[in-house]
């Protein structure tokens with residue numbers, strides 16, 4: 001089946017975000033700070049241009065917690081580079097394991113590269129750690145508890161400029 005992955009406005013990614021990542025919680029929790037920033041990018045996958053959104057993710061220009069900027073493996077971005085945060089990665093429950101999440105993540109990493117590269121970070125849910133490991137992210141710091149959501153681990157990877 002053909003797959004159409006493309007950049008979309010934040011309103012397009014929020015319904016699947018809410019369904020997968022904030023079920024039963026108020027809708028405003030699925031609008032993230034920075035969503036509307038002109039540097040932010042949102043990617044959605046559909047199987048045809050008018051079809052339902054089956055996978056989403058966002059890239060936000062967002063500073064990490066201080067501990068994540070330390071350590072020898074991935075140094076802090078050079079002055080010309082940026083910190084970027086991946087948020088809101090979600091694939092519809094009946095479409096997981098088909099490579100759609102990876103397609104969204106790759107599109108977001110490409111967008112960061114095209115925007116000058118830098119270091120991309122995220123707070124990964126414990127259950128999604130392997131998804132990010134397979135995409136070249138490394139865990140940093142200890143597991144921590146996100147209220148209402150569960151255990152998370154910060155992760156990061158460098159993205160060279162395109």
Ligand SMILES: CC(C)(COP(=O)(O)OP(=O)(O)OC[C@H]1O[C@@H](n2cnc3c(N)ncnc32)[C@H](O)[C@@H]1OP(=O)(O)O)[C@@H](O)C(=O)NCCC(=O)NCCS
Pocket residue numbers: 020021055088089090091092095096097098099100101102103123124125127128129130131132134
């Ligand atoms: C995490 C999530 C977005 C991955 O999306 P997906 O479309 O199922 O992922 P893909 O099919 O593209 O998988 C890419 C790779 O990651 C692996 N992977 C995906 N999800 C995984 C998981 N939960 N645990 C372990 N490995 C996983 C796949 O096996 C695949 O590996 P491969 O490249 O060796 O074949 C999806 O499982 C999801 O929506 N989960 C619930 C919400 C969530 O936890 N989001 C992340 C918040 S940080």
